[in-house]
Amino acid sequence: MTEFAQLLVVGVVVGSIVGLGAMGLTLAFGILKFANFAHGDMMTLGMFLAYAVYTRLDGTAMGPFSVGLAMVPAMLIAMAGVGLVAASVDQTVYRRLRRRGSASITMAIASLGVAIMVRAVIQLIWGPTPVRYATGINVAWTLPFGLRMRPDQVLIVIAMFALAVGLYLLLFKTRLGKAMRATSDNPALADISGIDTERIRAATWMIAGALIAVAGVMFGVQSQLKFDAGFEFLLPMFAAVILGGVGNPWGALAGGMVVGISQEVSTLWIPTGYKTAVPFVLLTVMLIVRPRGLFGPKG
């Protein structure tokens, strides 16, 4: 029982990272109308941008955490950096395809090219050897019922909640957010209404980029940074998006939790090495049984 609960805790942490990334992925999917295969490598870019900044600042750990306060500016710069890169890629690549009226499969394949390019550049700059934000051990806290959770992991879950609330406020309480939902509903009607949909798309890339950068940093904090670390999250993130119903950020978050938890809990019965197959199985079953996602179509 304790073992199950312990895996559940780990699952929630993994699910938070997957969910954070999936929220941005599904948002972009809803507004840009294609599957962005570069999302995983943008996550890697986020973790390394933060690494570049963090290692130049005072890296003294703060309190029980493995990283220090310097991670705050490092993460903010990573968020802005990935957002800008994503928006620039849109301007140079996807926008041209949009203008030509390209099919969404063409855009998705183009994003695969972008993914490979981003990964290559990361490997070129930071090399193939894994690095870490900080050395030293993050001593776990003992929670009730003998559960153990590292302070870093608590931080990850809190960050996920904070960003989910932030995204909710953005989408439902701000002009920009409402226009994003409108563009997701019907881009042609958004144009006709007088919404500058190209600006909405740019903003969407910035937001999706910022979210995936946080996911990258959160992953990096409790693990090691490697040039293909984010790519390995691509499938779980897509599974979360499909589970939650494409275009639905809260669905994607919940989907991320389902993916994270089932992946970790599955190790009770299957060898740990196989757990990465779980999102793939979930994705396949979902596409066969309920392609519209757990929560049905939006709207």
Place this chain on the structure above:
Amino acid sequence: MTPLLDVQGVSAGYGDVRIVHGVSIHVEAREIVTIIGPNGAGKSTLLKAVFGAIRPTEGRVILEGRDVAGLSAFQMVQAGAGFVPQTENVFPSLTIRENLEMGAYRRQQGVNERIDELLDRFPELARRPNETAGRLSGGQRQALAMCRALMLEPRLLLLDEPTAALSPIMREEIFAQIVAIRDSGVAVLMVEQNAREALEISDRGYVLVNGQNALEQSGAEMLANPEVGRLFLGRVESGAIEADAPGAEGSR
């Protein structure tokens, strides 16, 4: 006096397929003008070309003395025009209020006042401003779509089949609203299949056939025109208007 909208020899289509061939129409300020014609005649295509939702390949579109042909739909809104497409004309997952806010996305001030002003005219919508548009009935959606297009106080409103698929009672209500919109100072250019009711409230009408001008008359003249009566108004008992219209292709 120059007309509010002067469309001169506009051609438009999709890709290489030309649908509208050199059509000319005009709308004066505070006029209701109706375009009728068989299915697939290119009526919707013409409206889209006028509004910049598709780019005209030929001709001029003069709005308030300014050539606006080739402007994007987004720029047309700024130029003082509003457009309600034939289908999918509301944002289904947004609330009534949010739909209206989107109609005034360009503007920061006075948005709430304008929303209240428009909702005053539509008590059905005013009663539940936080209902999502996807749950509204056809008539309510149409009303909402028109309000959305009126948010920025355009001088010209383009309506594509505002009463399609509505019950006779709802049709009557929408047509009454269109008259009220005109009376508030907005010129209306609409495409309609319910030709008789539309012409009854129209100052002038055009018949479009195979993407070309076929006829221009006042609303009253058209209602009295036996040819128009036979082709588009139908005898009341037959009701088979579309079936014997020339060039009918059933594009829907």
